[in-house]
Amino acid sequence: MEVLQKTPLCRFVDACLRGCGQVMFQNNALTGFLFFVGIFYNSWQLGVCAVLGTAASTLTAMALGADKGLIKNGLFGFNGTLAGIALPFYFVFSPDLLIYVVLNAALTTVIMSALANFLGKWGMPALTAPFVLATWILMFCASKFGFLQAGSLLSISIPDPHATVEIGSLSVMTFMDGITKGIGEVMFEDSMVTGIIFIIAIAVNSRISALFAIFGSLIGLVTALVMQSPEAPLRLGLYGYNSVLCAIAMGGLFYYLNWKTFLYATFCMIIGSIAQASISVLLAPIGMPSLTWPFVIVTWMFMFASHDFEHIAAVPAAVLGTPEHNLKHP
Amino acid sequence: MEVLQKTPLCRFVDACLRGCGQVMFQNNALTGFLFFVGIFYNSWQLGVCAVLGTAASTLTAMALGADKGLIKNGLFGFNGTLAGIALPFYFVFSPDLLIYVVLNAALTTVIMSALANFLGKWGMPALTAPFVLATWILMFCASKFGFLQAGSLLSISIPDPHATVEIGSLSVMTFMDGITKGIGEVMFEDSMVTGIIFIIAIAVNSRISALFAIFGSLIGLVTALVMQSPEAPLRLGLYGYNSVLCAIAMGGLFYYLNWKTFLYATFCMIIGSIAQASISVLLAPIGMPSLTWPFVIVTWMFMFASHDFEHIAAVPAAVLGTPEHNLKHP
Amino acid sequence: MEVLQKTPLCRFVDACLRGCGQVMFQNNALTGFLFFVGIFYNSWQLGVCAVLGTAASTLTAMALGADKGLIKNGLFGFNGTLAGIALPFYFVFSPDLLIYVVLNAALTTVIMSALANFLGKWGMPALTAPFVLATWILMFCASKFGFLQAGSLLSISIPDPHATVEIGSLSVMTFMDGITKGIGEVMFEDSMVTGIIFIIAIAVNSRISALFAIFGSLIGLVTALVMQSPEAPLRLGLYGYNSVLCAIAMGGLFYYLNWKTFLYATFCMIIGSIAQASISVLLAPIGMPSLTWPFVIVTWMFMFASHDFEHIAAVPAAVLGTPEHNLKHP
Numbered sequence: 002m003e004v005l006q007k008t009p010l011c012r013f014v015d016a017c018l019r020g021c022g023q024v025m026f027q028n029n030a031l032t033g034f035l036f037f038v039g040i041f042y043n044s045w046q047l048g049v050c051a052v053l054g055t056a057a058s059t060l061t062a063m064a065l066g067a068d069k070g071l072i073k074n075g076l077f078g079f080n081g082t083l084a085g086i087a088l089p090f091y092f093v094f095s096p097d098l099l100i101y102v103v104l105n106a107a108l109t110t111v112i113m114s115a116l117a118n119f120l121g122k123w124g125m126p127a128l129t130a131p132f133v134l135a136t137w138i139l140m141f142c143a144s145k146f147g148f149l150q151a152g153s154l155l156s157i158s159i160p161d162p163h164a165t166v167e168i169g170s171l172s173v174m175t176f177m178d179g180i181t182k183g184i185g186e187v188m189f190e191d192s193m194v195t196g197i198i199f200i201i202a203i204a205v206n207s208r209i210s211a212l213f214a215i216f217g218s219l220i221g222l223v224t225a226l227v228m229q230s231p232e233a234p235l236r237l238g239l240y241g242y243n244s245v246l247c248a249i250a251m252g253g254l255f256y257y258l259n260w261k262t263f264l265y266a267t268f269c270m271i272i273g274s275i276a277q278a279s280i281s282v283l284l285a286p287i288g289m290p291s292l293t294w295p296f297v298i299v300t301w302m303f304m305f306a307s308h309d310f311e312h313i314a315a316v317p318a319a320v321l322g323t324p325e326h327n328l329k330h331p
Numbered sequence: 332m333e334v335l336q337k338t339p340l341c342r343f344v345d346a347c348l349r350g351c352g353q354v355m356f357q358n359n360a361l362t363g364f365l366f367f368v369g370i371f372y373n374s375w376q377l378g379v380c381a382v383l384g385t386a387a388s389t390l391t392a393m394a395l396g397a398d399k400g401l402i403k404n405g406l407f408g409f410n411g412t413l414a415g416i417a418l419p420f421y422f423v424f425s426p427d428l429l430i431y432v433v434l435n436a437a438l439t440t441v442i443m444s445a446l447a448n449f450l451g452k453w454g455m456p457a458l459t460a461p462f463v464l465a466t467w468i469l470m471f472c473a474s475k476f477g478f479l480q481a482g483s484l485l486s487i488s489i490p491d492p493h494a495t496v497e498i499g500s501l502s503v504m505t506f507m508d509g510i511t512k513g514i515g516e517v518m519f520e521d522s523m524v525t526g527i528i529f530i531i532a533i534a535v536n537s538r539i540s541a542l543f544a545i546f547g548s549l550i551g552l553v554t555a556l557v558m559q560s561p562e563a564p565l566r567l568g569l570y571g572y573n574s575v576l577c578a579i580a581m582g583g584l585f586y587y588l589n590w591k592t593f594l595y596a597t598f599c600m601i602i603g604s605i606a607q608a609s610i611s612v613l614l615a616p617i618g619m620p621s622l623t624w625p626f627v628i629v630t631w632m633f634m635f636a637s638h639d640f641e642h643i644a645a646v647p648a649a650v651l652g653t654p655e656h657n658l659k660h661p
Numbered sequence: 662m663e664v665l666q667k668t669p670l671c672r673f674v675d676a677c678l679r680g681c682g683q684v685m686f687q688n689n690a691l692t693g694f695l696f697f698v699g700i701f702y703n704s705w706q707l708g709v710c711a712v713l714g715t716a717a718s719t720l721t722a723m724a725l726g727a728d729k730g731l732i733k734n735g736l737f738g739f740n741g742t743l744a745g746i747a748l749p750f751y752f753v754f755s756p757d758l759l760i761y762v763v764l765n766a767a768l769t770t771v772i773m774s775a776l777a778n779f780l781g782k783w784g785m786p787a788l789t790a791p792f793v794l795a796t797w798i799l800m801f802c803a804s805k806f807g808f809l810q811a812g813s814l815l816s817i818s819i820p821d822p823h824a825t826v827e828i829g830s831l832s833v834m835t836f837m838d839g840i841t842k843g844i845g846e847v848m849f850e851d852s853m854v855t856g857i858i859f860i861i862a863i864a865v866n867s868r869i870s871a872l873f874a875i876f877g878s879l880i881g882l883v884t885a886l887v888m889q890s891p892e893a894p895l896r897l898g899l900y901g902y903n904s905v906l907c908a909i910a911m912g913g914l915f916y917y918l919n920w921k922t923f924l925y926a927t928f929c930m931i932i933g934s935i936a937q938a939s940i941s942v943l944l945a946p947i948g949m950p951s952l953t954w955p956f957v958i959v960t961w962m963f964m965f966a967s968h969d970f971e972h973i974a975a976v977p978a979a980v981l982g983t984p985e986h987n988l989k990h991p
Contacts, residue, residue: 065640065641066642066643067640115631118636137609138609139609141608141609141613142608145496145612147496147559147560148558151492156493157491160804160947162804162815162816162817162948163811229807268767271764275799275802276798279797280801282803287492301775302775303775305776305779306774306778309774312726395972396973438932441963441966443966444969446965447969449783449965468936473942474821475890475942476888476890477828477888477890481823487822617943
């Protein structure tokens, strides 16, 4: 990808592609490109907003004078990607909404830098918290403003703990759909094909990460299954996507892969799936979604915790690479 | 104001007046005095509670042995002022409520010191977070206790994102009322005259801050207008007051005023206005108000963030002054 | 208790007993043993889950390689104790639930270590936050999953601030029941006898702490009484248990006992009681309980704050002991 470093525009495109790749922790322009392909395959509106969001958050970082190394590696892009997709996913698409996409993406850059400053004291990453916080601030207000036309996915419910849960019938498709869509839903893509494209895209950069993505989606689904979730959300991958992100982060990326860290990562994925249900319940009275907050808080907990766990060996931030790279440089 | 340093009582009065001034970041006894005048003009009950709250939080700080320099500059007063006014604003006034005002104000002093310790690691200010957190703790409980008689401003609602928003008709008065009341509502004053007194009071200490207060109120209003808010809250200044505080803080006070920081501040004001709607929605199911939390979290985000933004030049804490002073000592 | 250090199993049992004792800050195996006795007296199901939770969180800490000194002193046990009891308290008991107890307890160990890392920057203790956060994550999801059968204590309500509060009639039993159960409810024990056993258990290690437990329960009850709470929750000790924990922590344990710190501790207990009502209201729309979060946030506030209060003398972490020990080593 030497060509991508030739001109300022090329470098900007490279940063945006890496930014999209960083949604799943892949610092690789080709991965990012394939992610965009997967998104456009499912919906051109989501695709346009993904590109616009990535570009807007990256440009904002450049305009504000953020660290050039971070920008180059796409670390001011991935929250913009997600911030871009989330809006047309939950609200009726219109040209006006594109302005809001830019605003949301720009805000993720501010929050990214704020969290980098805050969490830097512990050497912790911001993960997708900037995306979640910015998007919550910009979407909770929907009932107050005519500008935002809520789509069918937003609806209020009172989550009665005594509610009877109808499970419905499981089939092979519950798993086939659930696992692939669990990976797709990381970027709001309710599509099996897109999920498969995402797996390939990750594998381009790291086959271990791709395997962990699949494993995380499976663990998330199985956890919710054991907890006796209805079949519908399982099949939609709703209990998978947070665990997918937990799995990629904890599986050989921030930790040296061995059976102890593998079990630790699996524990994290299980809690990520349960937290998805719990955060959804917390926001149900205002009809708002959990986004990737379950992943963020659970992974923060597990990463903050490991600092004092002798048996859980974290990779020092300075030498972080792909799981394959980390394995070769223990 | 030399006379105000002569006796312990005079110094205490000076600290309280500065405390009231610090509600809008003005370390100036005359500003504080005029703020009190504005509050009493609108309502003697709010005025009494404002004075009582300021005195109680300042005395608590003295009793606990807080830093004398901070007390002198009113930094243990302004949260008490707000904590004092908020209670009779939301609850039926009675002599008993004055005890609760003292309790609330005293609690702000504890939280102020706690946040100073916590945020000190990053050199960040507590802003009005002590007021918000103390007041939330003391007012959320209203439905559980007979002591608190809720007034008409507290009401539960289920904020349906699919709700149809009726905008109503705009007029010049929407802007005249909205902008002045937006400044008044920083201290819960639903009065155009009080808003104007507040502007004059700020101008006594800093004309730049006064201009930013007006500009912030305008930006907050226009943001909500563009977002298609109903007319009523616009006119009440409800989308202005958080942006007013964002504007004063970000406009030349914590940052050297130039066009880059000006744009950054404006971005902050826009988000402050949207966040007002979003935090209100979040608390709607329990019928509780956002207070100045939108200002607090948004300004924290923007201030934490700027640490790593090369183009956004913050004023070092040790040499902070009025915007005019900062401009002269770049 | 020399015998408890002889073999690895004995040391493990010792750590678990101390862990149970640490629920109320008592690093004493006999105290922990008596706590278990009190719990079993009230309910064998709660007792089994308390033991299982304590063992599971302690074993998890050993498996992950947490600090041996902390494990030995029960600091990875007490959140597991509470995490264990909370589940059968709120959900229908079944053998399956025991698996969930283990999961919840294991999660408290992760969160304990995470908070130790986070709060270590200020030398602040995690208190029972790991228990609360883990249990919230694992129980909020109840309405989404068939696995959890909510008991009668979980119910949704819309907390209208305009609700009329019926106080009912007070009697001596309001106080007798309220004060003892307030201590029992720290571990979800709705039993006067268990409350008395707990007092004795604390007194085994520190008579000052036992007195503060009683005093805290009284202050919590009286605060809610003055606030005009209905009689029923007073009698159940619901406004006592958070103040009990505030009282033990602030009363001579983390602070040198003198009349200034005594007043400071009392202020903390009062706010702890009010916060119990407020956090309950916040969670009412999803029908979930406040657990000991009111104690946690209020005590954090007061402990973070005292760092800069000259008149409030904290005991340095390195020499922390019982209140009696602290008094002898000023």
